[in-house]
Amino acid sequence: MTLPKRVALGTMHGKAAAIAPPFAALGIALEVPAGLDTDQFGTFSGEVARAGTMEQAARAKAKAAVALTGLSVGVASEGAYGPHPVIPFLALGQEMLLWHDAATGREIVEVLRDDRPTYDQALVASVGEVEGFLARIAFPEVAVVVAGEGASRPLAKGLTEARGVERAVAEAIALSDSGRAMVTTDMRAHLNPRRMAVIGDLAAQLVARLARTCPACAAPGWGRLRVEAGLPCADCGTPTALPRTEILGCTACGAEAAQSFPAAPDWADPGQCPMCNP
Ligand SMILES: [Zn+2]
Ligand SMILES: [Zn+2]
Incomplete structure (x- = not known):
């Protein structure tokens, strides 16, 4: 099996800028189909809820790109951002890039996690309060989404001018029952340079994998297909969740x-052990 010379990229937020260079280094050109509305598979700002898992959303986009281009392989990415599950006040991002071969059904999935994403939000009760938020998110390189508190749809997104943000915040405050507006970083890749850079790193990771051939076929x-837990406790040897x-x-x-999980120690801290520290 050889790699195709062209693959379809299911994206509409300028991700080709980050994904194309690593693929070009492997001799693969990307074709971005015109008229693909990836927002139908879910949006960060809530108008369209993502149906299913990240992997299912990425697969749907890759298949749509295949259908529109007639190429045999589609590639698509999907991201998820939210509060860090363990560390308070920090955010966590997860990016996935999926290679889907429509002829064989074969898929290759790479994931990359971002411990320092440009992902943030703030509830504000006055226009003046938004200044501090804009200062801490690298605005205007990162765009802003504004919504009334609790609203299911944003009032405005992709905002990169302070006056536009202030106008939208004033309007959202006036419209919302609580008198507060939610301002959020825009997570669309072309409006969030950090996310675009992480997607570029992930594309390089997938390309490095495509360059590695199977020792059997x-x-x-x-x-990597998966990671298995069970690092033994240093005191009693019980398998842990690490x-x-x-x-x-x-x-x-x-x-x-x-093979051993990269960078994993030989033993788990007893603090992580279900027997020593239940
Ligand atoms: Zn094989
Ligand atoms: Zn133990």
Whole structure:
């Protein structure tokens, strides 16, 4: 199996700028179909809820790109951002890039997590309060979304001028029952340089994987399939929820190989042990 010379990219927020260069280095050109409305698969600002998982959304976009271009392989990305599950006041981002071969059904998925995303929000009760928020998010390189508190649709998005933000905030405050407006970083890639850079890193990660061939069948795309937990407790040896093993594999022939999780220690801290620290 050889890699195609052209693949379809299911995106409409300028992600080709970040994804195309690593692919070009591997001799693969991206084709972005005109008229693909990826917002139908979900938006960050809430007008359209994402149906299903990140992987399902990325697959739907990749398949739509295949259908519109007639190419055999579609690539699409999907991101998720929210509060950090463990560390208060921090945000966490997760990006996924999915390669879908429509002829064989074969898929290759790479993920990358961002511990320092440009993702933030603030509830404000006056126009004056929005200044501090704009100062801490690298505005106007990062655009802003404004909504009334609790509103299901934003009043304005993609705002990159302070006056526009202030006008929208004043309007959202006037319209909302609570008298407060929610201002949020715009997470669309072309309006969030940090997100665009992370997507570029992820594209390089997928390209590096495509350059690795399967030791069993020589197909491109040898890489991580999943991570298994069970790092043993240093005191009692009980398996913990911490990662222990990385399963590498080939989604063309099903070959798999296990290796130690990269950078994992030999033993887990007893503080993480379900027996020593239940
Ligand atoms: Zn233990
Ligand atoms: Zn293989």
